[in-house]
Amino acid sequence: MSDTDGERPSRPHAASLEPALVIGLGASAGGITALKHFFSNARHDSGVLVALDEQDRARWDKDQLAEGRAWLARAVARRSLGPYVIQAAIGDLHTRQPRDWAQIAVLYELLHQQTKSPVVALNRAVAVAETDGPQAALTLLDDLPLESYPYYHSTRGELLRRIGRPADARAAFARALELTHSDPERRLLERRIAETTEATRER
Numbered sequence: 001m002s003d004t005d006g007e008r009p010s011r012p013h014a015a016s017l018e019p020a021l022v023i024g025l026g027a028s029a030g031g032i033t034a035l036k037h038f039f040s041n042a043r044h045d046s047g048v049l050v051a052l053d054e055q056d057r058a059r060w061d062k063d064q065l066a067e068g069r070a071w072l073a074r075a076v077a078r079r080s081l082g083p084y085v086i087q088a089a090i091g092d093l094h095t096r097q098p099r100d101w102a103q104i105a106v107l108y109e110l111l112h113q114q115t116k117s118p119v120v121a122l123n124r125a126v127a128v129a130e131t132d133g134p135q136a137a138l139t140l141l142d143d144l145p146l147e148s149y150p151y152y153h154s155t156r157g158e159l160l161r162r163i164g165r166p167a168d169a170r171a172a173f174a175r176a177l178e179l180t181h182s183d184p185e186r187r188l189l190e191r192r193i194a195e196t197t198e199a200t201r202e203r
Contacts, residue, residue, distance in 0.1 A: 065095055086111045101130035118144045122152055134162040150179035157192060166199035 072092055075085045090107050093100055108124035111117075121144055129137035138159050146152035157172030170193055177189040 068092070081110075083111055083114055086114070099130075101127050105131060118146055119149070119151075122146060122149075122155060126155060129159060129162075134159040138163070148179065150176040150185075152176075153179065154189060154192075157196070161192075161196055161199075166196040166203065170196035170200060 068088070069092060072085070072088045075088070086107055090104055090111075093104050093107070105124055105127035108120055108127055112120040112124060122141065125137040125140040128140060138156070141152070141156055141159075144152065153172045153176035157169045157176060160166075160169035160172055173189050173192045173196060177186060177193065180186055180189065
């Protein structure tokens with residue numbers, strides 16, 4: 001789950017509603033180190049992208065997670081709340097069950113205040129979908145300038161699928177597929193397109 005583009009410090013996981021944990025804009029070294037430790041090593045299975053909720057947590061490196069939390073605690077203790085530290089805190093919340101989506105949404109709002117990034121706003125909408133429902137999240141996506149960003153379209157596709165609009169969801173997933181260059185993400189999107197195509201036929 002990585003992206004080194006400094007202008008886009010966070011991105012949603014393709015074709016699912018889970019914000020990825022990526023290195024964004026500068027803050028503390030402790031936050032950077034903590035963030036790196038929250039990457040899961042169970043993200044792929046035989047070359048197929050695995051959504052966070054579908055991953056086998058027994059395969060996660062528990063020592064790595066513990067070290068990441070220790071780095072995060074040290075960064076917070078120094079009152080360092082820059083973008084790296086906020087993203088690390090979000091990463092930590094994503095590794096816990098149940099996930100505190102309300103707190104994740106709050107942290108993304110704080111991150112957006114610092115970065116003004118539309119991708120951060122997109123990630124906040126993902127969290128809002130879990131607290132207030134997919135329709136509320138879709139409303140938040142309407143004015144985001146992310147037409148060329150594949151994760152914008154895959155997120156819209158998932159939200160549209162959730163509210164029972166499979167034809168529109170399929171079109172959004174197809175647009176995301178046109179824009180993505182990652183083979184694992186392409187395979188996941190192709191699966192979503194097949195699922196929504198079947199759902200459209202059944203209506």
